[in-house]
Each structure stands twice: as structure tokens, then as C-alpha cells.
Amino acid sequence: MNDKYLPLFQSYDLNNGVTIKNRLVVAPLTIYDSGSNGELTASARRFWQDRFNGFGLFIMPFTNVDPSGIGFESPNAFSDNQLPTLREYVKLAHQQGAKIIMQLGHAGYKARPEMTRGFKVLAPDGTMRRRAQTMNEGQIQKMITAFANAARLGIKAGMDGVEIQGSNGWLVEQFFSPAANHREDHWGGSFQKRLNFLLAIIDAIDQVRQRYQRSDFILGYRFSPERPREGFTMRESLALIDALVQKPLQYLHVSLLNFYSRPRRGADRQQTRLQIFHQRIAGKLPLIGVGSLYTGDQILRAYQTGWSEFVALGRAVMLNPDLVQLIKTGHDEAIETTFNWQHVDRYRYTPAMLQAKREKLDLAYRTPHRVPKRR
Secondary structure, three states, X not given: OXXXXXXXXXXXXXXXXXXXXXXXXXXXXXXXXXXXXXXXXXXXXXXXXXXXXXXXXEEOOOEEOOHXXXXXXXXXXXXXXXXXXXXXXXXXXXXXXXXXXXXXXXXXXXXXXXXXXXXXXXXOOHHHOOOOEEOOHXXXXXXXXXXXXXXXXXXXXXXOEEEEEEOOOOHHHHHHOOOOXXXXXXXXXXXXXXXXXXXXXXHHHHHXXXXXXXXXXXXXXXXXXXXXXXXXXXHHHHHHHHHHOOOOOOEEEEOOXXXXXXXXXXXXXXXXXXXXXXXXXXXXXXXXXXXXXXXXXXXXXXXXXXXXXEEEEOHHHHHOOOHHHHHHOOOHHHOOOOOOHXXXXXXXXXXXXXXXXXXXXXXXXXXXXXXXXXX
């Protein structure tokens, strides 16, 4: 191994005694490729083959906890008949030497009616989205149970843990968002009440761990840094962190497009978001950072800022199936940072991923380039 990259390959002990072998994490990738019951397809198996060799953690793609929350082709974890697929994901990860975390989510009002198996699209406040139904007390309790049941399935399947998807506008964040949640009951209104849904999910999953005597089962939480259009800024995200570090979690995972991005509202703009979050967490939990990092030098530089204990990689993994091997051997120049149609066979993208690339390319050709007006 190239010695300068050794810091990335130091192990880390979580607060439940589990050791992660290094600081590299495969971010949850959306490959839009699952069967009718969320099962792995031949193209998905081909994509995942050997792609996370050398990583410490592999976070699974968004996994649906309830049929009412399916928004795109993705794995499912709401029925025991999905255990064979979940076990196959576990086998894929463990054969490559990575621990596997199943990301649990529900699309909320973003669910696609044609995919929800006849179930109604649900949301904290359906009046904001006409195609969604406002969840009643019974539906909310059932949904909390659905997240806990998905964790149970994860334990039965041999997963190393689960991550609650509390970012990017999905159901959990919809409850947290004052723009999406106009309720005036236990589940909405004040800031504290908008925390109740996500805190209840954490507690319910922790109870599952206790019931199965699995203190080694990892529980993480992913959050967005700030979403002004959804009604919360960095100030509310920092208050969210204050609540999360009091819960029985093993890590926090921030969703960012750029590792070095700075806050827009509600915090010191002279610091990066990750820097601010890391200071706020104050060592209570490890933080997974992410955001437009590709080469070994970029990843090492980001890690050495000290703003996160782990670095998650998404597009770099999509473009480089042998990313860790390239880093270890010091072949930074061979790491791809942009999509190249001549290298499609190397990427092993699924048909849906390639179609999305073609549509994006077609749109770029059809959209006239306009010179911005001077102000």
C-alpha cells in the first residue's frame, strides 16, 4: 500500500463495541434496478460484483419499509418473503469484506401510486400534496412499527445494522419539515413535536435490538444539513443533532453534494457545514462525511480536515469498480472522475442508469445555451 493513504485504513471502534476496519464507506447508491418484489436482478448483481472490495461499510440503497412508500425501483424490507433478497445483499457485502448497513426509508408523498400495490400515498400533511392522504394516528403508529419490522428483517437476514433515511425529503424528513408538516397534534407543530416521529422510530428499532439481544447491531441516522425550501436551516439541523446524540445511535451521516460546502442560513458562513456539525457533535458520535470526492488525494485531504470520522463515496464508486485497489496502489491518475461513454463496459451500469445518462445527454443537446443577462 502507498503509505500516505494509511490514515484512511485505520480501524474505528463504535460505541457498541463493533470495529469498522477502515474509514471508507460506500454511500447508498440509487441504481433504479430491482425486481417486482425488490429482488436483485442480473444487471444489479453485475453492478455490485466486487464494487466495494476494501471498504469498511457498505450502506445499501434506499430500502422500502412499507409498500405505501415505494417511489422508485429499490429493495424492500416489509415481509419475510423478502429475506432471501436481503440475505443475498449480505452475502455480496461480506464476501467483499465490508459490513453492510440497510438504509430504511419511506417515500411519503413522493411515492408513486403505480408502485404502491394499491395502498394510498401517505404524508404527514396530505393537504400540501393533493395525491397524498394525511396520516392518522393509527397509520403513524403502524409506520413506526414498519421501520422496526424492517430492522427485525435485517437482523434475521444477517445485516450488520440499519440506517434511518431522515434526509432528502423522504417521509422522516417530511415530518421534521415545517413546510411539509402542518399538523397540530403530537406529531407536528412545534420543533419538538416535529422530532417525535423520528425519535419514536429510533426507540422502536432499539427495542428490536434489545429483544434480540443484539447490542452489536448498528443503528445510524442520515440527515440533511439545511433545506430552506422545506422550512429548516442550519439552526434547526443543529438542534436536531442535539436530540440525536442523546439517542442510542452508533453514527450520524450527513447528506451533502460537496464536502466543503458552507451554510446558507442559520450558522457561521466562514466555516463549512461539516466543520460546524462535527464541532456540535463534540465526539459523542462519529460522523460520516460525503460530497464530490473521487481520487485518493481528495479523499485523504477531506479525511485529514478532521471534520468526519468516515468518508462516504458515491459517484466515485459508480465510476470506479476497483476504487479502493486504485487508492491502495497509488494509482490516483487512473481513477475516473467523469462519466465516459467509451468506458461503459467497465462501469457495468444497469440499463436504467444508462437510460438516465442518455436522457440527460439528449436534454443537453436539445436545450439552447443562453448567455446570462448582465445585472
